[in-house]
Amino acid sequence: MAALVQTQGLTRRYDDLTALDSLNLEVEQGSIFGFIGPNGAGKTTTIRILCTLLEPTSGEAWIEGYSVLDEPDAVRRRIGYMPDFFGVYEDMKVWEYLDFFAACYEVPANRRGKMTDDLLGLVDLGEKKLAYVESLSRGMKQRLCLARTLVHDPSLLILDEPASGMDPRARVEMRELLKELRSMGKTIVLSSHILSELADVCTHIGIIERGRLLDTGRVEDMISRLAVRKLIRLRVGARALTARQMLADTPGVIEPKFDGEVPQTDEEPAALSFGLTDDAEDQSQVIDRLVSVGVPVRSFTEEAGDLEDVFLQVTKGEVQ
Amino acid sequence: MQVVARKELRSRMRGGRAFAVLSVYLLLLTCLVVAVYAFTKNVIGNQEFGGPPPPLGRILFYAVTLVELMLIAPLAPAFTANSIAGERERQTFDLVMTTPLRARSFVLGKLVSGLSYTLLLVFVALPVQVLALLFGGLSLTEVLLGFWTLIVACIFYASSSLFFSAVMKSTTTASIFSYLTVALSLIGAVFVFFVGIFGSGFLGIPFFFGGPEGGPTATLYYVGLLFVSLSPVTAGGFSAAALIANEGAFILRLPIERFGPNGPIQQGEVLLVSPWVTYSLIYLGLSALLVWLSVRSVRPTTARNPARPTRPPAAIIDPADAS
Numbered sequence: 274m275a276a277l278v279q280t281q282g283l284t285r286r287y288d289d290l291t292a293l294d295s296l297n298l299e300v301e302q303g304s305i306f307g308f309i310g311p312n313g314a315g316k317t318t319t320i321r322i323l324c325t326l327l328e329p330t331s332g333e334a335w336i337e338g339y340s341v342l343d344e345p346d347a348v349r350r351r352i353g354y355m356p357d358f359f360g361v362y363e364d365m366k367v368w369e370y371l372d373f374f375a376a377c378y379e380v381p382a383n384r385r386g387k388m389t390d391d392l393l394g395l396v397d398l399g400e401k402k403l404a405y406v407e408s409l410s411r412g413m414k415q416r417l418c419l420a421r422t423l424v425h426d427p428s429l430l431i432l433d434e435p436a437s438g439m440d441p442r443a444r445v446e447m448r449e450l451l452k453e454l455r456s457m458g459k460t461i462v463l464s465s466h467i468l469s470e471l472a473d474v475c476t477h478i479g480i481i482e483r484g485r486l487l488d489t490g491r492v493e494d495m496i497s498r499l500a501v502r503k504l505i506r507l508r509v510g511a512r513a514l515t516a517r518q519m520l521a522d523t524p525g526v527i528e529p530k531f532d533g534e535v536p537q538t539d540e541e542p543a544a545l546s547f548g549l550t551d552d553a554e555d556q557s558q559v560i561d562r563l564v565s566v567g568v569p570v571r572s573f574t575e576e577a578g579d580l581e582d583v584f585l586q587v588t589k590g591e592v593q
Numbered sequence: 594m595q596v597v598a599r600k601e602l603r604s605r606m607r608g609g610r611a612f613a614v615l616s617v618y619l620l621l622l623t624c625l626v627v628a629v630y631a632f633t634k635n636v637i638g639n640q641e642f643g644g645p646p647p648p649l650g651r652i653l654f655y656a657v658t659l660v661e662l663m664l665i666a667p668l669a670p671a672f673t674a675n676s677i678a679g680e681r682e683r684q685t686f687d688l689v690m691t692t693p694l695r696a697r698s699f700v701l702g703k704l705v706s707g708l709s710y711t712l713l714l715v716f717v718a719l720p721v722q723v724l725a726l727l728f729g730g731l732s733l734t735e736v737l738l739g740f741w742t743l744i745v746a747c748i749f750y751a752s753s754s755l756f757f758s759a760v761m762k763s764t765t766t767a768s769i770f771s772y773l774t775v776a777l778s779l780i781g782a783v784f785v786f787f788v789g790i791f792g793s794g795f796l797g798i799p800f801f802f803g804g805p806e807g808g809p810t811a812t813l814y815y816v817g818l819l820f821v822s823l824s825p826v827t828a829g830g831f832s833a834a835a836l837i838a839n840e841g842a843f844i845l846r847l848p849i850e851r852f853g854p855n856g857p858i859q860q861g862e863v864l865l866v867s868p869w870v871t872y873s874l875i876y877l878g879l880s881a882l883l884v885w886l887s888v889r890s891v892r893p894t895t896a897r898n899p900a901r902p903t904r905p906p907a908a909i910i911d912p913a914d915a916s
């Protein structure tokens with residue numbers, strides 16, 4: 274697969290602070306790349322460099338092989354950028370807004386009309402074409418801005434925190450929209466400081482913290498490679514409180530807790546779950562210990578790891 | 594450039610605000626004309642001040658032109674001081690800067706849209722000024738001079754506000770600096786007037802200052818010219834006064850005199866360009882410089898080496914050892 278975005282040793286310093294530290298990144302054509310890390314990790318800094326808005330202190334970056342530093346115009350024509358915080362021209366009509374940006378991107382005037390209609394249809398704003406931008410709701414403005422990133426039919430969309438501040442329904446719609454854009458052949462880079470916002474749309478992720486890329490790759494690969502923290506679900510017929518106490522004292526067991534109701538006496542049945550780290554004892558030994566203190570184990574199952582586990586593993590729990 | 598200018602003008606002319614400003618402005622000018630007319634007829638017309646009164650047309654014209662300048666001066670920065678800083682403040686700036694739009698087009702578009710409304714104000718008042726011609730005593734050259742002085746002032750006020758808008762982060766500071774510049778150019782005129790009095794021999798105004806022999810030297814004339822040229826009020830005023838005193842529209846001949854026992858003795862002549870010429874050169878030159886600096890300061894990044902771009906290596910990293 275060809276890499277649409279490539280960076281080499283990308284570094285950006287602000288006085289003493291190294292916001293971005295030798296970032297080597299590749300984004301494959303046709304992927305949805307989730308750029309994940311806590312606030313202040315350097316996501317926006319990276320994105321602004323890729324969008325030709327910020328110069329790196331050192332390092333190189335290419336979009337479709339065009340140098341971000343040497344050929345900013347060629348790069349601009351290939352990128353649709355949605356910033357984390359942005360404003361819209363309130364005193365324009367919705368179609369004028371898109372038409373203005375299309376003109377900035379030198380889209381021929383005779384193609385703009387149809388394109389505007391198509392894009393408004395795509396983001397579900399067709400009925401607002403003649404409305405003033407100021408009359409739109411926040412979510413609508415966000416969708417308008419997304420439509421704006423598409424006016425010049427770029428091959429790459431770079432969306433900085435696209436889901437932040439969205440209500441759950443809007444977030445679901447956004448995910449659908451992203452999948453649709455991907456099926457249209459767009460490559461998408463999006464950032465987030467909350468993993469769960471994006472987990473299910475991304476094909477690839479890169480985890481960044483304090484300006485350093487901790488890990489990157491295909492989502493499935495990273496799960497199988499890194500999901501070593503297993504989640505165990507346990508059901509007991511009685512002695513649930515004893516079992517929980519014993520698990521808490523076992524090395525390698527993380528966060529044993531009750532699923533559902535917390536039993537009031539040691540005689541009630543209950544469901545528990547806990548994590549097991551790589552260096553924990555063998556699972557059978559945990560079961561042995563439970564049985565040895567008289568816990569009637571009804572079931573003991575391991576669940577497959579997910580992206581959340583990868584995240585916790587890579588960041589050692591320092592990241593949200 | 595047209596793209597930005599069209600968008601700006603469309604937004605600006607939309608709604609009643611632009612029209613309201615225009616109406617109030619014309620109303621004020623009309624009131625002024627009526628007031629000056631009545632005043633001249635009743636007071637000066639009575640010859641209470643002795644001597645023949647200046648022609649009505651001339652009074653009318655200079656009053657209107659001066660008031661026009663005073664009305665336009667606070668309006669001109671309002672149209673451009675927000676233009677670029679406002680985009681930064683409302684976070685629309687980055688969106689435009691990620692398009693291939695040239696910085697030059699962006700800045701000139703802002704300038705053209707801001708300036709065109711200000712110039713509109715000058716043009717709609719033109720009939721009033723031409724009307725003054727009909728009252729007599731006023732030459733067409735004077736009208737053209739007044740008109741030109743206003744236009745140059747508009748260009749400078751728009752360019753300087755644009756510059757502050759480009760280099761300042763907030764619209765508030767951009768506005769403050771813009772208004773300071775405009776105020777300096779106008780209020781500075783009062784100061785300039787007293788300094789400029791050096792060079793005012795041709796007006797027949799008695800010398801407030803002079804050399805030991807009493808008369809102004811050539812150097813004093815040059816310095817005076819420079820100071821007079823720093824403000825549209827004095828530059829226009831002195832150039833007009835020269836016209837009225839039958840001096841040329843472009844070149845002035847000023848006497849170098851010395852006070853003798855029987856009055857001033859002419860010792861020679863010095864040739865000067867009319868102050869409006871130097872004023873235009875200074876103001877338009879500064880405007881061009883400020884616009885150029887604005888263009889340079891808007892783009893957050895510049896292409897490093899477009900002629901010989903770097904290319905990505907075939908494979909930069911092995912993802913496995915990225916961590």
Ligand SMILES: Nc1ncnc2c1ncn2[C@@H]1O[C@H](COP(=O)(O)OP(=O)(O)O)[C@@H](O)[C@H]1O
Nearest residue numbers: 287290292310311312313314315316317318319
């Ligand atoms: N203009 C700036 N001046 C100084 N420090 C900055 C500037 N912009 C960002 N930073 C710092 O760089 C680091 C990375 O910021 P950013 O890229 O915005 O992080 P993220 O988008 O991942 O939340 C932060 O510590 C931030 O404070």
Ligand SMILES: [Mg+2]
Nearest residue numbers: 316317357434
């Ligand atoms: Mg950010």
